[in-house]
Amino acid sequence: MNYSHLKIGLFIPCYVDQFYPQVGVATLELLEKLGCTVSFPLNQTCCGQPMANSGFEHLTKDCNNLFANSFSEFDYIVSPSGSCVLHIKEHLKLEDKPVEAKVIRKKVYELVEFITDVLKIDSIVANFPHKVGLHQGCHGQRGLHLAQMSELNAAPFSKPETLLRKVQGLELVELDRKDECCGFGGTFCVSEEAVSVKMGKDRVADHLRHHAEYITGSDMSCLLHLEGILKRKNSTVQVKHIAEILNNAI
Incomplete structure (x- = not known):
């Protein structure tokens, strides 16, 4: 099935960007192979999870605003990280735009979740003999x-x-x-x-x-x-x- 009509924003966590960029590339290529049109907002940065987990969620305002500015235009936001996705789903707050924050929280998906629950893929053309x-x-x-x-x-x-x-x-x-x-x-x-x-x-x-x-x-x-x-x-x-x-x- 072709999902090219959907606008998908690729959300790559900072530790993937810095240490495992090949995972970001694989995520992009996989989604494109599955028929998706994917964009990567260049201004994205940390989602704020490390600060929130350390007891400083009140300092994540700028992270939240940047995330919203980077991804609000997309139909879905997909990331190869369950922890970062869960943080956005449960903790994204926009003081002046609570409705927009709620919408964003509902359209962010972890990669496996997106493939299984949204794309509903029946088969994967891949080979890994190990x-x-x-x-x-x-x-x-x-x-x-x-x-x-x-x-x-x-x-x-x-x-x-x-x-x-x-x-x-x-x-x-x-x-x-x-x-x-x-x-x-x-x-x-x-x-x-x-x-x-x-x-x-x-x-x-x-x-x-x-x-x-x-x-x-x-x-x-x-x-x-x-x-x-x-x-x-x-x-x-x-x-x-x-x-x-x-x-x-x-």
Whole structure:
């Protein structure tokens, strides 16, 4: 199906822009392959999440205004980051334009959520012949409901897992604790670094036990944390954002 009539704004978090620009490129290419017309507002910058998470949400006014000025014209706003999307969905405030803020909050989507719930894609033309472990980030799972929480007595589902199972050659490994937090937690990994590292090591160990060659997820922040632990272990296991895998052409 052709979605070229929709105006989609690509929202790239600062840590992706600075450390993993290939994820932004993969997100753009993937959306275009799926028939979308995508624009990248050049004036965008931090959405304000780090300040808000540190107790300084009252200082995010300029971030909020800049975000609105950059993205208000689009039909949808799509980002390869569950945590940043959840921040906008729940915390974007415009003092002089509360109605506009409400509209923006409703049209911002995380990439997997957008592909699954808006585009409703049935098939993905991609190839990734490797054993892959899926890390389901807390913001995506418990905030955006990209997957069911195992502590609930409810039917299981996972939107990222569903998409990955459409990729040719990809073997999804079964983890012991598939929705366990990696310990990154944004500013938590700075204020409680010892706890954060121990949680990350446990998360990595689960993937290593099941012989994953790659760890993927929809939040590069979590994967950054896990990648640091893997590198310190001199592990050959690599991290890849789900956009890179779904964009990996046959």
